Amino acid sequence: MVNAVPDPAALIAVARAVPDPEIPVLTLGDLGVIRDLRVAEDGTVEVDLTPTYTGCPATAVIADDVRGALRRVGAVHVRIRTVLAPAWTTDWMSETGRRKLREYGIAPPGPAAHAAGGPVLLAFSARCPHCGSADTREVSHFGSTPCKALWTCRSCAEPFESFKAL
Amino acid sequence: MSSVRTVPPLAAYALALGDDALILAQRLGEWVSRAPQIEEDVALANIALDLLGQARTLLGYGGAVEGAGWDEDDLAYLRDDRDFRNVQLVEIPNGDFAVTMARQLVFSAYQCELYAALERSGDATLAGLAGKAVKEVAYHRDHATQWVLRLGDGTELSHERMQAGLDQVWPYVDELFDPAAAASQLPGIVTDPATLRPAWERYVTSVLTEATCRTPEPRWRSRGGRDGLHTEHLGHLLAEMQHLHRSYPGATW
Numbered sequence: 001m002v003n004a005v006p007d008p009a010a011l012i013a014v015a016r017a018v019p020d021p022e023i024p025v026l027t028l029g030d031l032g033v034i035r036d037l038r039v040a041e042d043g044t045v046e047v048d049l050t051p052t053y054t055g056c057p058a059t060a061v062i063a064d065d066v067r068g069a070l071r072r073v074g075a076v077h078v079r080i081r082t083v084l085a086p087a088w089t090t091d092w093m094s095e096t097g098r099r100k101l102r103e104y105g106i107a108p109p110g111p112a113a114h115a116a117g118g119p120v121l122l123a124f125s126a127r128c129p130h131c132g133s134a135d136t137r138e139v140s141h142f143g144s145t146p147c148k149a150l151w152t153c154r155s156c157a158e159p160f161e162s163f164k165a166l
Numbered sequence: 167m168s169s170v171r172t173v174p175p176l177a178a179y180a181l182a183l184g185d186d187a188l189i190l191a192q193r194l195g196e197w198v199s200r201a202p203q204i205e206e207d208v209a210l211a212n213i214a215l216d217l218l219g220q221a222r223t224l225l226g227y228g229g230a231v232e233g234a235g236w237d238e239d240d241l242a243y244l245r246d247d248r249d250f251r252n253v254q255l256v257e258i259p260n261g262d263f264a265v266t267m268a269r270q271l272v273f274s275a276y277q278c279e280l281y282a283a284l285e286r287s288g289d290a291t292l293a294g295l296a297g298k299a300v301k302e303v304a305y306h307r308d309h310a311t312q313w314v315l316r317l318g319d320g321t322e323l324s325h326e327r328m329q330a331g332l333d334q335v336w337p338y339v340d341e342l343f344d345p346a347a348a349a350s351q352l353p354g355i356v357t358d359p360a361t362l363r364p365a366w367e368r369y370v371t372s373v374l375t376e377a378t379c380r381t382p383e384p385r386w387r388s389r390g391g392r393d394g395l396h397t398e399h400l401g402h403l404l405a406e407m408q409h410l411h412r413s414y415p416g417a418t419w
Contacts, residue, residue: 054298055219084223085294087301140205141309142212150205166301 006045011070012037015047018069021061022145025104028062030097035083044077045070050088052166053146090147090166102129107151107162126162128153138162176289177232178251179348179356181241182392183280184224185252188242189400190273191217192407193260202263209309213270216302223295243411247400253391255338257400264317264324264331270310272335275369276342277303279362288354311373318377329379336382341389 015037016029028034035048047066051059063080070078090109098108107126126149127134133155140150148161173181194214201207222238229236236244255273260266281303284296317328342359343366349358374381390396410417 051219051298053216053219053302054223054295055215055217057215083294084298085290087294087298140209141305141312142205142209144208146212146215150208164305 006039006043006075008037008039011039011045011073011075014069014073015066018062018065020058021065022058023101023104023106025100026097028066030094030100032092032094032097033062033088034066042077043075044079045075046079046081048081048083050083052088054084056146058145088166090163093163101163105129105160106148107160109163109165112165126151126160128156128158129160130158131156136160173228173232175348175351176355177228179346179352180224180228180231180292182251182346184221184228184241185250186256186273187217187224188221189250189252189403190256191215191221192403193256194266196260197266206263210266213306213309216299216306220295220299220302223291227291227295239411243408247396247404248394250396250400250404251392251394252396252400253338253341254388254397255335255341255391257391257397257403258335258338259399261331261334262327263313264327265334266331267310267313267317268328268331268335270306271314271370271373272339272342274303274307274310275366276362278307278369279365280357280359283357283362287356289352292355307369314373314379315377318374318379325378328377332374332379333382333384337384337386338388339384340387341391344389344392346392 012034015034016027018028020026020028020031031052033050033052035050037048038046040046047070049059049063049066059082066080067078089112091112093109101108107129110126125134126136126138128136128151131153133153135154136151137154138149139152139159142148143150143161147163147166149164150159151162152159191214194210194217197210198207201210221242225241226238229238229241255269258269278300281296281300284292285300287293287296314328317324319325320328343363344359346356346359348356371381388397
């Protein structure tokens, strides 16, 4: 790869194809956490990464995985920049991502309710990813990862996780 | 680290907010495996994790602004209690679940107003963090609100214990809104804590009213956390939090 000129468009596709470590059916591209990628004059590849939650422990793993994936396609120096603003929102999740989540058994997020002028939490009902029923209830605001809540379905009685709208 | 070091106002402000988040994260972590329901183990751990993420950003930034070479880990693990700038509210022991929920209501409602204001800060790092964190703490506030309503407007016993929890926490409320030295030194960047109080008051009062609880009228109030004056509880918390890092410097796994 000594003479290869790294192509940012190809590299960002590689970064976006990396699976999320906690929900591996989703790619980082599906999640919308890879914001930008630049190649500096000295060949250093700089990736802008936005965390889903400020304390999400997967963020460090994601950075390592992106670094590894880019090195495998020939990038020598990779720098990951954590970008907080504008804040990540589940509205950036791709339609493919939402479909994959549902197929995996996780209810995809509804529209984010963060209106201008302050935080507003909109109560919404998650549709059961197993049977499609809307007759569901939230068991707990929080789940196995920062981005999910625990729900259960009244129709098929199956518990499921729901991706929180953020 | 010496307790007489002088820190630039912006660094001191970031450290104070970071210490609030860090110490409460550590306290909430103590609930894991001991909460009344497994869902609450998960909830409190998640809230702690959000706070820890905020603390890492704030301490890392405070350390960088101070420019004395301290990173987030040095600041968390190598300072003694007199160097911590958190309010005393976050360091007092968890008490029972009602005390913890009373504190969560007070603190998350405060953080909601704080981050909503800091979103408009002229400092890009503070504004960026606030824009992200405001969504997290709104969720924490919602969680605490549900519990205060459920316990306050529940059985006679749960009501009594919720009210006792509120009574125990209220002496520590005023300190959250005490003037911050940095607010006058850095207008447009740092929010004057007193300006957050009316909206905080409105929210908390509406929750307490709905929960059939009364707003406590404490006969004393805490002060001094922002100057490094703490209760005896902080030292014990730090001993547990810092022990590994100090006993095995540079340990990794």
